[in-house]
Amino acid sequence: MEISGIISALVIGIVIGVLGRLVVPGRQHIGILWTIVVGIVAAFIGTAIAAGLGVADTKGVDWIEWLIQIALAALGVAALSRVKVRN
Template identity: 80%
Template sequence: MEISGIISAIVIGIVIGTLGRLVLPGRQRIGVLWTIAVGIAAAFVGTGIATGLGVADTRGIDWIEWLIQIALAAAGVAALERFKART
């Protein structure tokens, strides 16, 4: 992976993680770096799922892929928040 791919993955991870936090009600008590990490993971896994479903490469904006990624980020943020609350 080239440096431009890594930078774009980080930027997309920030966007996906932030949108995942915004979807959840209330305040999430996790840091910015955790949000970015969850967003990057959700972006990669969401792209894999969308590719498996055949909706990753469509004309224009891949709305279904974005929705999958945001849903995974929201689930990841919620799971991480619950995990951190227990410890």
């Protein structure tokens, strides 16, 4: 992976994390850095899942891949927020 691919993955991860946080209702008890980390991880895992399903490389915008990534980010934000509340 080239440096431009890594930078674009980080930017997409940030966007995915923020969108995932917006999807989760209520107040989340995690900071923006954790949101970014969750978004980056969700972007990589979502891309792998979309590739496994065969929907990662389509003509135009890969809406299904984005939806998978946002759903994973929302799950990650909600799970991490619950863990932080318990501690």
